[in-house]
Amino acid sequence: MLEFILPLFLGFLALYLLSMRFRRTRRDGEPPLIKGWIPFLGKALEFAKNAHGFLASYKKKHGDVFTVLIAGKYITFIMNPLLYPYVIKHGKQLDFHEFSDQVAPMTFGYPPVRSGKFPGMCEHIQKSFRLLQGENLDRLTESMMGNLMLVFQQDYLSGGSQWRTESMYQFCNSVMFEATFLTMYGKPAHTNRHSGMVTLREDLVKFDNMFPLLIARIPIFFLRGTKAIRDKLINYFHPKKMSSWSNTSGFIKERAALFEQYDCLGDIDKAAHHFAILWASVGNTVPATFWAMYYLVIHPEALAVVREEIHSVLRVSGIEADLNKDIFLTREQLDRLLYLESSINESLRLSSASMNIRVAQEDFSLRLERERSIKVRKGDIISLYPQSMHMDPEIYENPEVYKFDRYIEDGKEKTDFYKDGQRLKYYRMPFGSGSTKCPGRYFAMNEIKQFLSLLLLYFDMEVVEGQTACTQDPSRAGLGILLPATDVKIRYRLRRE
Numbered sequence: 001m002l003e004f005i006l007p008l009f010l011g012f013l014a015l016y017l018l019s020m021r022f023r024r025t026r027r028d029g030e031p032p033l034i035k036g037w038i039p040f041l042g043k044a045l046e047f048a049k050n051a052h053g054f055l056a057s058y059k060k061k062h063g064d065v066f067t068v069l070i071a072g073k074y075i076t077f078i079m080n081p082l083l084y085p086y087v088i089k090h091g092k093q094l095d096f097h098e099f100s101d102q103v104a105p106m107t108f109g110y111p112p113v114r115s116g117k118f119p120g121m122c123e124h125i126q127k128s129f130r131l132l133q134g135e136n137l138d139r140l141t142e143s144m145m146g147n148l149m150l151v152f153q154q155d156y157l158s159g160g161s162q163w164r165t166e167s168m169y170q171f172c173n174s175v176m177f178e179a180t181f182l183t184m185y186g187k188p189a190h191t192n193r194h195s196g197m198v199t200l201r202e203d204l205v206k207f208d209n210m211f212p213l214l215i216a217r218i219p220i221f222f223l224r225g226t227k228a229i230r231d232k233l234i235n236y237f238h239p240k241k242m243s244s245w246s247n248t249s250g251f252i253k254e255r256a257a258l259f260e261q262y263d264c265l266g267d268i269d270k271a272a273h274h275f276a277i278l279w280a281s282v283g284n285t286v287p288a289t290f291w292a293m294y295y296l297v298i299h300p301e302a303l304a305v306v307r308e309e310i311h312s313v314l315r316v317s318g319i320e321a322d323l324n325k326d327i328f329l330t331r332e333q334l335d336r337l338l339y340l341e342s343s344i345n346e347s348l349r350l351s352s353a354s355m356n357i358r359v360a361q362e363d364f365s366l367r368l369e370r371e372r373s374i375k376v377r378k379g380d381i382i383s384l385y386p387q388s389m390h391m392d393p394e395i396y397e398n399p400e401v402y403k404f405d406r407y408i409e410d411g412k413e414k415t416d417f418y419k420d421g422q423r424l425k426y427y428r429m430p431f432g433s434g435s436t437k438c439p440g441r442y443f444a445m446n447e448i449k450q451f452l453s454l455l456l457l458y459f460d461m462e463v464v465e466g467q468t469a470c471t472q473d474p475s476r477a478g479l480g481i482l483l484p485a486t487d488v489k490i491r492y493r494l495r496r497e
């Protein structure tokens with residue numbers, strides 16, 4: 001009998017304690033509070049199902065600032081982009097790294113960086129991000145161009161000009177994953193390509209499927225098989241193995257040298273840090289490449305303009321694209337591809353659903369406008385959800401429509417977008433905001449541009465008839481670029497001119 005009663009009693013006790021912990025009431029000066037009726041979880045399930053629709057409906061009901069209980073966290077959403085600058089400039093009282101420092105080690109399997117065991121490591125890691133930008137970006141971009149050419153030449157450019165079929169996501173993933181990997185980590189001794197790339201890529205997809213649960217801090221042991229897959233992925237980056245690779249980027253080399261300075265960081269811990277960077281460098285870039293390609297392929301008129309722009313940029317430099325030779329676009333040439341850039345930005349606007357998170361370091365009053373402020377409690381999360389801005393019809397006319405030249409005006413980049421008659425400082429935010437903005441954003445844009453340029457120069461492409469329009473899988477809402485719900489079959493062939 002006791003074996004039935006005891007678990008029942010413990011279950012009720014846990015629920016009671018949880019409901020006590022989450023019996024919060026709204027205090028004076030705080031935003032409206034939405035808790036739902038399920039202790040701890042609050043509104044997590046509704047949010048996960050359709051975050052954008054969920055936030056839009058509460059905005060209608062409660063205005064542009066409200067607090068929601070989601071999986072044990074009180075999250076205050078700032079829904080008006082005119083208020084974003086007040087959150088983004090609040091560096092000291094609102095901290096990004098507190099959240100990422102808790103979640104990233106659990107997700108990727110390395111010891112917490114800020115635990116006191118690794119003095120100075122956090123600052124050095126932040127400093128290493130400069131190696132993804134500025135002059136270093138030239139080297140990365142050059143290396144990526146060569147690696148993309150290598151993968152295209154060996155896997156897709158031989159075999160005549162007959163039509164072939166492929167799954168589009170699979171295609172983007174196989175090219176971008178390997179070319180990015182080679183650019184970041186270098187090539188193995190005595191050969192140009194690593195063995196086991198397909199398995200590594202497939203394992204990363206399996207890990208990525210569990211990513212939303214890991215970020216929600218579900219212990220990895222509850223996610224069947226995920227720990228074994230993560231161990232396998234981490235082992236790929238064992239320092240002994242990596243030391244035989246050449247042409248490694250300055251960014252990864254500097255990080256590897258930094259980890260060597262910490263005796264208490266084991267080889268597997270170092271490998272787990274490198275694995276985390278693999279995820280950061282392809283986890284969003286591959287789906288972003290997919291959407292950029294998909295929208296161009298289903299809009300042939302946009303594709304024709306972008307293709308002509310690439311030809312004309314090459315022509316200005318005295319280069320006629322010769323499909324029998326390697327094509328090389330420099331960083332300056334990539335910078336001049338305005339229509340291509342606008343088309344990528346438009347697909348990022350439509351597909352990105354990242355949540356910008358800041359954790360309140362103390363109880364304080366957050367000023368939002370000259371006359372308005374809200375009270376915030378220590379430990380609460382303040383969140384921006386840019387997808388709501390990206391889909392706001394006041395800012396973007398017909399926001400659900402893909403308009404490849406939306407970010408071009410009078411032959412230049414368009415940067416003025418308005419809300420309530422006021423010009424917005426922030427109008428497109430797939431890469432986050434403020435000091436924590438994605439350090440790989442310039443590299444990501446360049447590599448997507450390079451991939452699409454080669455694709456448009458080398459291939460004719462079309463979607464195989466009879467498929468329904470591709471929709472977004474919402475399971476990554478809040479975490480970055482959404483994945484397609486299903487893959488798309490395409491036909492492609494080598495162009496003759």
Ligand code: HEM
Pocket residue numbers: 096100132280281282284285288352354355356357430431432433434436437438439440441443444480481
């Ligand atoms: C389209 C592709 C990409 C998208 C949409 C993207 C998006 C993001 C976002 C939203 C964040 C969090 C920023 C914040 O909350 O303020 C982030 C962080 C980060 N991203 Fe990216 N990213 C992309 C590609 C890359 C690439 C190619 C790399 C590396 C080569 C990279 C490296 C990182 C790193 C290291 C961080 C953590 C920064 C920190 O801890 O301060 N990302 N990214």
